[in-house]
Amino acid sequence: xxxxxxxxxxxxxxxxxxxxxxxxxxxxxxxxxxxxxxxxxxxxxxxxxxxxxxxxxxxxxxxxxxxxxxxxxxxxxxxxxxxxxxxxxxxxxxxxxxxxxxxxxxxxxxxxxxxxxxxxxxxxxxxxxxxxxxxxxxxxxxxxxxxxxxxxxxxxxxxxxxxxxxxxxxxxxxxxxxxxxxxxxxxxxxxxxxxxxxxxxxxxxxxxxxxxxxxxxxxxxxxxxxxxxxxxxxxxxxxxxxxxxxxxxxxxxxxxxxxxxxxxxxxxxxxxxxxxxxxxxxxxxxxxxxxxxxxxxxxxxxxxxxxxxxxxxxxxxxxxxxxxxxxxxxxxxxxxxxxxxxxxxxxxxxxxxxxxxxxxxxxxxxxxxxxx
Amino acid sequence: xxxxxxxxxxxxxxxxxxxxxxxxxxxxxxxxxxxxxxxxxxxxxxxxxxxxxxxxxxxxxxxxxxxxxxxxxxxxxxxxxxxxxxxxxxxxxxxxxxxxxxxxxxxxxxxxxxxxxxxxxxxxxxxxxxxxxxxxxxxxxxxxxxxxxxxxxxxxxxxxxxxxxxxxxxxxxxxxxxxxxxxxxxxxxxxxxxxxxxxxxxxxxxxxxxxxxxxxxxxxxxxxxxxxxxxxxxxxxxxxxxxxxxxxxxxxxxxxxxxxxxxxxxxxxxxxxxxxxxxxxxxxxxxxxxxxxxxxxxxxxxxxxxxxxxxxxxxxxxxx
Numbered sequence: 001x002x003x004x005x006x007x008x009x010x011x012x013x014x015x016x017x018x019x020x021x022x023x024x025x026x027x028x029x030x031x032x033x034x035x036x037x038x039x040x041x042x043x044x045x046x047x048x049x050x051x052x053x054x055x056x057x058x059x060x061x062x063x064x065x066x067x068x069x070x071x072x073x074x075x076x077x078x079x080x081x082x083x084x085x086x087x088x089x090x091x092x093x094x095x096x097x098x099x100x101x102x103x104x105x106x107x108x109x110x111x112x113x114x115x116x117x118x119x120x121x122x123x124x125x126x127x128x129x130x131x132x133x134x135x136x137x138x139x140x141x142x143x144x145x146x147x148x149x150x151x152x153x154x155x156x157x158x159x160x161x162x163x164x165x166x167x168x169x170x171x172x173x174x175x176x177x178x179x180x181x182x183x184x185x186x187x188x189x190x191x192x193x194x195x196x197x198x199x200x201x202x203x204x205x206x207x208x209x210x211x212x213x214x215x216x217x218x219x220x221x222x223x224x225x226x227x228x229x230x231x232x233x234x235x236x237x238x239x240x241x242x243x244x245x246x247x248x249x250x251x252x253x254x255x256x257x258x259x260x261x262x263x264x265x266x267x268x269x270x271x272x273x274x275x276x277x278x279x280x281x282x283x284x285x286x287x288x289x290x291x292x293x294x295x296x297x298x299x300x301x302x303x304x305x306x307x308x309x310x311x312x313x314x315x316x317x318x319x320x321x322x323x324x325x326x327x328x329x330x331x332x333x334x335x336x337x338x339x340x341x342x343x344x345x346x347x348x349x350x351x352x353x354x355x356x357x358x359x360x361x362x363x364x365x366x367x368x369x370x371x372x
Numbered sequence: 373x374x375x376x377x378x379x380x381x382x383x384x385x386x387x388x389x390x391x392x393x394x395x396x397x398x399x400x401x402x403x404x405x406x407x408x409x410x411x412x413x414x415x416x417x418x419x420x421x422x423x424x425x426x427x428x429x430x431x432x433x434x435x436x437x438x439x440x441x442x443x444x445x446x447x448x449x450x451x452x453x454x455x456x457x458x459x460x461x462x463x464x465x466x467x468x469x470x471x472x473x474x475x476x477x478x479x480x481x482x483x484x485x486x487x488x489x490x491x492x493x494x495x496x497x498x499x500x501x502x503x504x505x506x507x508x509x510x511x512x513x514x515x516x517x518x519x520x521x522x523x524x525x526x527x528x529x530x531x532x533x534x535x536x537x538x539x540x541x542x543x544x545x546x547x548x549x550x551x552x553x554x555x556x557x558x559x560x561x562x563x564x565x566x567x568x569x570x571x572x573x574x575x576x577x578x579x580x581x582x583x584x585x586x587x588x589x590x591x592x593x594x595x596x597x598x599x600x601x602x603x604x605x606x607x608x609x610x611x612x613x614x615x616x617x618x619x620x621x622x623x624x625x626x627x628x629x630x631x632x633x634x635x636x637x638x639x640x641x642x643x644x645x646x647x648x649x650x651x652x653x654x655x656x657x658x659x660x661x662x663x664x665x666x667x668x669x670x671x672x673x674x675x676x677x678x679x680x681x682x683x684x685x686x687x688x689x690x691x692x
Contacts, residue, residue, distance in 0.1 A: 270627040277623045282638050284616045288609045289659055291642035299605075307641035314624060314631035 033111035037082050037094065038119065043226035044094040046120060048148060049130030050141040051076060051100025054166045054210065058130070059083070059097050061210045062219055063256055068210045076100065080110050087255045087328040089361040091227050096120070101140070104148035121152040121159050126222050129163045133182050133207075134172050137189060146193050153201040161203045162222050163190065169209040179207050213273045220258040229360050233261035240353050241265075241333075244346045247318075249333035251325065254279050254304055260329075275332040278320050282310045282330075304328070313337070321346070325354045326361065389562050390465050394490055395472030396483050400508045403546055404472070408555050408592055432591070463490075463497035468558060470504045473526060476512055484533050491535050503539045504558050505530050511545040519543065552611035552618075556594045566597060572682070574599040580674050581667070583643070584659040586610060587650070593618045596654065613657065617647065644668060648675055651683040 047055040057071035063085060077099045086092035102108065107116040121127075129145055131137055137145075145163070152159040165186055168179045187205050194201070206218040224230055237249045241263050248271055251261040257276050286303040293302055308324040317337040325331045331350060340346070393401045409431045471490065477483050494501055507526045513519045523543040530541065542554035560566060569587070577585045577599040586598040595610045606612070621633045635648045635655075643661045650656035658671055 274623065274627050277620055281616055281620050281636070285613065285638045285645055286640050286643075288606060288612060289638075289643045289645055290640055291661070292605065302640065302642055305640045305642075307639070309640075310636065310638040312620075312636040313634040315634050316631040318631065 034082070034084075035111050035113055037084060038110065038113060038115065040084075040094070041123060042084070042092050042094050043124035044096055044126075045222060045226070046096045046098065046125065046127045047130065048098050048102070048104065048127060048144070049100060049166075050132065050135075050144065053100060053130040053132040053135075053141075055100070055128075055130050056081075056097055057210055058128075058164075058166075058208075058215055058219070059095055062216065062258065063095070071210065080108055080115070082110065085256065087253050088260075089326055090229075090251070090253075090260050090329060091223065093223060093226055104144060105151045117151045118155055121155040123156070124226050125152075125156065125159050126226060127152055127159060127161050128219075128222060129161060130166050131163060131186060132167050133165045133179075133186075134167050134170070137186055142189070142193065145190060146197060146199065149194060149199050149201045149203070150197065153199055157200075159201065160225060161201050162218070163203060163205045164208045164215075164218060165205060166208050168207045168214075169211045183207055213269065213276060216257055216276065217267070217269060217272055220260070223258055224260060227260060230261060232360060234264055236353060236356055237261060237263040240349055244342075244349050245335070245339040246346075247334045247336065249331060250275055252276070252279055252330045252332055253328055254283060254330050255328050271334060275320065275334070278310065278312060278322055278332060279330060281312070282308065282322055304330075311340070323347075323350050325350070325357055329357075389467040391468045391470065391558075391562075392462070392466050393470045393472070395506075395508075396474060396477060396486065399472045399474035399477075400546065401470075401472050404506075404508075404544070404551060404555070407546055407551065408594070459493055460497060463493040466494065466498035466501045468502050468504065468562065469494055469498075470506060470558060472506045472508050473530065475507060475509050475522065475526065480529075484529070487530075487533055488535075491533070491537060495535065495537065502561055503537060504554065505539050505541050506554055507541065507543045509545060510543045510550065511547045549608065549611040549615040552594065552614040553608065555592075556611060556614065559589070559592075559594050560596065563596060570597050570599060573597055576674070576678050577601055580658060580660070580671055582658050582660050582671070584657075586613070586657040588614065588617075588655040588657065590649075590653050590655055593621070593655070617655075644671075646671055646675070650675070650679055654682075 047059060049055050056074055056077050057066075057068075060066035060071055060074065061068055063083065077097055079099060080102075081097045083095045083097070084092065085095060105117060107114050109115075127148060129148065131141065131145075135141075149161055152161065163186070165179075165183050168182065173179050173182075183205060190203070190205075194203070204221075206214070206221075208215045208218050227233070233251065237251070240246060241249055248265060248268070249263050250259040250272070252259045252275065257279055259272070259275075283303055286308065287301050290302045290305075292299045294300070304324065306324055308322075308330070310320075310322045312320040314320070319335045319337055319340040320332065321335055321340065322330050322332045331353065335346070393405060395401050469490070471487060473483065473487075491503075494503070505527075507523055507530075510519055510523070513522050523541075527541045531539070540557065542550070542557070544550045544554045563569070573585055573587060578601075583602050584598065584600045584604070587596045588594065589596055593614045595614060598610065617633070624631050624633045635646075637647070638645045643659060644667075646656075646658045646660075648656055648658075656675060658675065660667055660671060
């Protein structure tokens with residue numbers, strides 16, 4: 001197992017510019033180009049990393065409902081692809097999926113437009129740097145991280161870099177020990193290089209794999225940092241928890257199953273996974289038994305609507321409770337069975353929470369409503 | 373109703389029902405069995421090693437029904453011994469034969485050779501056995517729309533070898549609900565008096581004013597019986613629900629709480645689904661679409677009231 005992982009050993013000052021190869025930032029026309037997307041002022045998540053490091057697979061698994069096994073057959077991304085995620089009123093954000101091996105300091109084509117680092121890294125931006133943990137970090141891959149960090153922090157000091165130590169699954173990582181060992185090596189390596197080159201940027205490190213829940217959990221945290229009202233949401237959830245004696249609560253986007261907010265208590269990964277799985281159950285069963293309506297001449301099932309709710313009783317005296325709180329958003333919480341007996345109280349408080357949420361999303365509309 | 377229930381034949385222990393599971397090596401028999409009965413997830417089956425000789429397992433089903441599963445190793449020299457020294461022992465007293473065809477097989481002719489041998493042995497030793505042919509690993513067919521065509525091809529070829537014996541055909545994959553559909557049918561055929569059970573369920577459905585009621589076996593979540601009061605567009609919904617609940621049950625047990633799933637309700641503005649423990653060996657799912665608070669409350673009451681009645685009744689359908 002050790003032989004597969006190669007890491008550069010000592011931090012080096014960047015004296016010369018790395019040669020990423022000429023004209024690699026000019027690509028053939030990508031499949032779908034929407035030039036207007038560049039002028040939107042949405043927050044964005046940039047997916048960067050070496051070729052075959054897993055960027056597009058992450059996008060497909062989280063947002064296109066692709067099964068992890070199918071991603072093995074994905075072709076390499078040849079041009080910058082930008083998607084808009086606007087499932088809910090809580091946040092609309094863009095995902096920029098870069099081809100592997102691009103030059104982070106250079107300009108690149110997007111359809112007829114030319115986009116440069118000043119556009120890419122400005123505004124509310126998070127950069128997810130994919131590192132293939134099975135291949136290791138050295139040479140061009142390492143250099144790209146350092147160059148990206150430098151370019152981004154120069155243009156926009158508030159950019160956050162999220163290093164996903166990715167593909168920590170399979171034979172090379174049979175247990176947590178191997179994962180932590182790799183993480184320690186990579187964290188030290190990158191931090192040393194950043195320090196050596198005097199680059200100041202906020203960096204987080206996560207162990208991820210598309211074969212388990214870790215990718216969803218870690219990507220959720222990336223998006224949370226782009227939500228301006230996050231602090232308010234966290235407080236609202238804390239309040240809800242204390243009034244209803246709820247152990248843990250999340251606000252999930254039911255389409256992507258990312259969670260956009262949670263209370264201030266620590267997140268237990270298995271609780272998160274259970275809540276995420278509950279959403280699957282609710283959506284799948286609603287898809288089977290929900291009423292069918294005609295939409296544009298075609299039958300469509302009304303699966304997730306404003307009255308969607310579910311309660312799952314577990315044998316250990318815990319109840320998972322889900323309530324729709326806005327389009328595509330679900331409040332999922334964990335309650336002790338004895339506290340769930342006061343279901344009427346919980347429902348009333350969640351209704352209040354729903355109203356508060358509506359005010360955050362559309363303050364003008366809520367005011368008009370109140371006046372009426 | 374109560375008189376009819378008590379009148380059903382008592383005392384005759386059905387004992388074990390012998391189910392033979394055969395097919396070439398690597399065709400997926402043990403994986404299937406593990407997923408349905410031993411609570412493996414499809415992903416976990418990669419860790420299973422080839423079955424050597426015959427693996428016996430006794431699986432409790434519906435409490436009193438015991439499926440005696442003979443998972444016969446598919447390697448060549450074991451096949452030789454089946455037709456030779458162990459023939460009578462293996463092929464006698466068989467209630468159900470499940471034969472698994474792997475669509476990825478490199479040598480279909482050889483597979484059909486073995487199938488011929490097995491059918492011959494069955495015809496001689498257990499001529500009344502029910503035969504199910506599973507055309508397996510259908511997930512490996514690239515395009516969805518090609519699946520049916522592939523299945524029909526295999527069906528045609530298998531029936532050429534069927535020696536005019538009656539057979540049921542299913543296309544299956546461990547990666548979706550088709551596995552549950554096939555095994556539900558297999559187990560359903562093993563439940564005696566299932567018609568009587570269904571008529572009681574129908575009556576219960578009327579009392580609840582429900583759209584649909586489904587009875588699941590507790591451990592496997594295979595569908596035992598159902599009663600439907602209105603048309604539904606998806607004929608495969610039962611196995612889908614089996615699959616959905618089973619997946620969630622497994623997810624629960626893997627969490628650090630090691631909790632088991634107890635029951636649930638799911639609703640939106642157009643329906644309400646209740647899934648509750650019912651008798652000692654079953655779960656019941658009740659679907660209602662009328663949106664009144666009274667309706668919800670009465671469903672719970674009705675389920676509780678019906679439990680006792682069915683508790684006495686369900687074991688009798690297995691002949692005990």
